[in-house]
Amino acid sequence: MTISRQDVTNHFALRAATYDRSSSWCTDTELGDVLLDMAAPKPGDRVLDVACGTGLVSRLFAGRVAEVVGVDVTEEMADQARPYLDRLVVTPAEHLPFADDEFDLVVCRQGVQFMDLPAAVEEMVRVVKPGGRVVIINLCAYDEQDRDEYFEILRLRNPVRRHFFLPSDLEELVRKAGCDPVETRPYVSVEDVDVWSDNGAIEEENREAIRAVYRGASPEFLALHAVREADGRFVDNMLFVLAAGTKPSAPRSGSEENHGASE
Template identity: 75%
Template sequence: MTISRKDVAEHFSLRAPTYDRSSSWCTDTDLGDLLLELARPERHHRVLDVACGTGLVSRLFSGRVAELVGVDLTEEMAEQAAPHLDRLVISPAEHLPFEDSTFDVVVCRQGIQFMDLPDAVAEMVRVVRPGGRVVVVNLCAYDKTDREEYFEILRLRNPVRRHFFLPSDLEDLLRKAGCDGTDTRSYVSLEDVDIWSDNGAIEEGRREAIREVYRTASLNFRSLHAVREADGRFTDHMLFVLAAGTKPEPGPTPSEESNDASVRRTRG
């Protein structure tokens, strides 16, 4: 099935009323602090929050930087972010309506799974200045041994999700888009599966199918995710990967290198 941007927007319009309380990680201050640590915002910085949603990430930067801009596809989500932003733009991430090198920091949490890749990450790198930071954050499988079961759970919970990641994938996306100096961190979030699956956009049949995956999960999956069951409810230790990359400064042009060489010879 082909998943369109319209499909993604419609899914999140259904989730907008309850999104902020749909997962414990949404408002987890420790996860937020780790994102800020990697983004390194300074008072004079211009920051772009891609797939800003209801503004959960934007709120971390609000009042800390000179300008804060949010981009999202779904108006019902983004209107909640607007009070925390200097500017809100409704646009796909694959075609950001900004000039090259506009921002000092670009962040995207839980957004790249719905985007055209690698195009969207390349756009994030394009609009950040040389020396600026791009930070992407997403749920990932722990490794190849749990990905089949976990990706099925994620697919059931979010039928418009287009990409599923292993921990190394986020750093690879940044590096291939032209970033260097990449820095990757991990964060584990404890989630009640019944709360996490009750997102307002899927029917009960999908929620029951998620529970069935946990009921029949392999011992390896249960161990990696530290799954616990009590009274028919499951908890899962879900892995977030945070990857930050720096856009390299431009090197000297051939003519500049030639001039430098000439100066060195003259001084010699």
């Protein structure tokens, strides 16, 4: 099945009213602190939040930096981000309406899974300045052992997801788009699966299918996710990976190098 942009905006329009309560990671301040630590924003920075959604990431930067610009395709989500943004542009990440090297920092949490790849990440690297950073955060499977079951759970919970990642995929995405070095960090988020699956955009049938995957999960999946079960409810330790890449400074031209060498 091909997933269209309209499918994505329809899904998030349904979720907009309750999005901020749909996962514990949404408002997890510890995850926010890890993101800020990796992004290392400075007061004069211009920051671009790609797939800003309701502004949960934008608000981490608001007041800390000179400017926060948000980009998203779903008006119902992005309208809620306006109080934390200096500017909102409703547009797809694959064609950012910004000049090369415009931002000091680009962040994108739980967005790249819905985008054309690698085009969207290449755009993020294009608009960040040399020496600036691109930070991508996404849920990932731990490794090959939980991959198939976890990807199935993620697909059931959000049928408009187009990409599913292992930790090394995110690092590679940022590196291949032109960043070097790329630093990665894991972060584990504890989610009550019944709360997490009640996202306002999927039917009970999908939620029951998610429970069924947990009930029949392999020992490897249960161990990696440290799954706990009580009275038919499951708690999953879900893995986020944060990948922060630096856009290399432009190589100095030959004449600059010669000039420097003669001084």
